[in-house]
Amino acid sequence: MVVQLLNHATTRTYLVLVFVVLFATDAADLLFYFSFWPVLLIWVVILISFVLAFFSLVLLLAWLEQRKISIRPYRATLFLASTLPAIALGEGLSFLLSAGNNPFEILPRGAFFMLLAEIFGTIYFTMLLPQLLRDLPPFPQEQPKDPLPAEPEVVPEQDLPAPTLDEPPAQERFILIGAEPIALSRLRVIEAREHHVHVSLEDESLMLRARMSDILAQTQAGDGVQTHRSWWVSAQAAQALGRDGNKHVLHISDGRQIPVARTRLGDVKHWMQSQRDSDALEDS
Secondary structure (H helix, E strand, O other): OOOOOOHOOHHHHHHHHHHHHHHOOOOOHHHOOOOHHHHHHHHHHHHHHHHHHHHHHHHHHHHHHOOOOOOOHHHHHHHHHHHHHHHHHHHHHHHHHHOOOOOOOHHHHHHHHHHHHHHHHHHHHHHHHHHHHHHHEEEEOOOOOEEEEEEEEOOHHHHHOOOOOOOOOOOOOOEEEEEEEEEEEEEEEEEEEEEEEEEOOOOOEEEEEHHHHHHHHOOHHHHHHEEEEEEEEOOOEEEEEEEEEOOEEEEEEOEEEEEOOOOHHHHHHHHHHHHHHHHHHOOO
16 A cells, blocks of 8 residues: 555645655755755655655554554654654765765754655545545455465366356455544444544444544445444444434444434435445345
8 A cells, every 4th residue: 555655646745745845944054054956866865764664664664554463653753753864864965065064954854844744644544545545546455365275175067056157266355443443344333532532443433533524525425324423334233223212223233322413314224225335236
């Protein structure tokens, strides 16, 4: 996924725009010490080192997740950890190219550049990334590998079944919640809580910093239904509509009752009927 995002035209265009803004504003006062080309080189090194550091951390977290080591830092923490080496590299390069005239200062400029990284990163994650994830092809789901090939079964010629076309293997879809890619098949319920969302998965619960609107922008109608301004239920979890006193609720697979807003009751009923019709069509 990381390689696909970096190769996407929108990501490349955005990085170029960020570079132009940084170079044009000369926030580090490099043009005071250098001519055009050294300043261009320094900013290229800073931007490339930040991007490589950030996505390397994302890949490291994904690798740890595969080995059941769950570390879920805030996105701002990732920006901080990626900005520091980029600043150090840029300061060191400018110090060497200026023969010591441009002092090596990380702390005075560090806070400013970390703020810039947070601003540019938030724009990318909240405004551009949801659309990019919809454009990217789904990720292939890993298929279990047999340790040894099975022995072919000998069947009498008259009992051989008619040839059938093999169906392509199912492909997993992922959505990004905060900075966390999560498989749709694991999602059960999402509840918005101020600046965070509480995500119920098939085997665990997460509290992530994200907006409900950014999450729902990555879903399709058959993935689930938004029952309330603060609630979304996946198709795997939704079971039946019911009532709790004067309020409508949606019963889900873990026994909970999710509130259904009056303004969304018609949409939820229509969605439930569509799910039943789809299931009946598959069974027929």
